[in-house]
Amino acid sequence: MAISDSLGQLAATLSSMVRTRLELAAVELEEEFAHFSSSLIWSLTALFFAGIAILLVILTVVAVFWDTPNRYTVLLTLITVFGLLAVGIALRLRTQFRNKPGLLFHSLAELKKDASVFDRGDKSQKEQG
Template identity: 50%
Template sequence: MSISASINRIVSTFVAILQTRLELVTVELEEELIRFATYFVYTLIALFCAGVAISLGILLIIAVFWDEHRVAVLLSLIGVFSALSVFIAAWLRNQLINKPRLLEHSIAEIKKDAELLQFREQTNESEEQA
């Protein structure tokens, strides 16, 4: 086998690997975009529904206790919603810190390819020396 044939084969293999990895990157980006859009839409819907329910609930509670304990009820509601907001913010922060890295699978595949190519290079060198 000639050197030019070997070089052509190596180049074609490298181009095929690169094409596969770029396709993987594209698929991962598309999945991430769809996932983000879905989360965003459902979050907006949930926030709207929760806001309406909370507003109506607060009005009902205030109306029921208007004559007797309106200040205590308002302070209690403020405390509950403040605690909920702190809890949700902490949960969201934890989710953002622990989310998977962007393109994690693509990077892992590229690292495996690089290791495999280095192993093949070392094997070829040892065969040539023998």
């Protein structure tokens, strides 16, 4: 029985070590994600200013054709189309972020289950012995 107890303790120790290493990896990956997010925000800011430039080009075109009777229709159509696109994309992104599990969530859960199985095995063997 001493060998099986030792093997059980060894397995529990190894499982604990792996879990600790994965938790550390998760922290490191989250820090990398924060760095990536910062880069993404700056990229989106650049795209925003590009969008403003495009908008000014559109307004220039509208100003050139200001004397036509359809200028308000064109402006309202463009506002509606771009506004709906922005809302649709924002809603999709919000849904994706809300439904995303934590980083390495499934791996950590499996390792915790493994550790609990080993812990139960050690307790039952100690109760029998």
